[in-house]
Amino acid sequence: MAHEELTQSSPHAEATEQELVQRVQAGDATAFDALFRQCCSKVFHQATRFLGNAAEAEEVVQEVFLAVYEKAHTFRGDATFTTWLFRLTANASLSRLRRRKRSKEVAMEEYLPQFRPDGHHLVRPVVDWSANLEERLADAQLQQLLRQAIELLQPLDKAVLVLSDFEDLSNKEIGEALGLTVPAVKARLHRARLFLRGQLAVAFGYSPA
């Protein structure tokens, strides 16, 4: 394959991802470049959210697009190309997360809600700090805190959260991407959100319970 830099006047500029992948499958070298330019930011963003840093996300982008090049012929169009790409990115990122030595284990349960034997909240009253959070949404310190809390999630919980709350995939699509049932996706997503809520509650000086 010859790989020429694409210009803005590329004949692929208006092509959809689906059309481009079909051209890649047919051996069109320039279509690969166009596909990369069209989709690399999406992959980079998703990988950054998974991994928490740009350096590893960069490596995932390379890994994913090399896989696209090598496996384009296996893409059958059952799912959209974007879903296929999300799946490749999620799996490449998850492999890295699982290889990581976790420097600091956090007891997840400490940040989840707790209840009395009769089913009521353990710590009452539950304080509504949502207005504090809304006011501070643009605050860099708060954003950093939330990013760090996401980093503490277990790999698969983080993967589900990223695909749901950042990529807006449905629970069914997430299940297909990660090999999970829909109830398993929902359970992990709920636990991840409860954990983040607990981390924020503590940051605001309240009990997560």
Added chain:
Amino acid sequence: MAESVPSRAMCEQATALLLDYVTSALDPAITLVLEKHLSRCDDCVAFLQTYKETIRATRTLRYDEMPEELQHRLLHTLHAKMRGAHPQ
């Protein structure tokens, strides 16, 4: 995750339903029971508000954009790797 709520729902069961409740994916009959519980439980209303706001905060979280220079560099690196690779 709980699939049903008894008529006198308690907070633990209500909390387990929030994922579906915030996306209106909960069965209408269960929604009614949950909303009845919420109407008389300030703790669960506060919990629901903070749960919803946490989701909103997560969704609005910003990460660095991919620099143009990085796109060029990665494409060059990929070209080099692709010369040594072949479609399977």
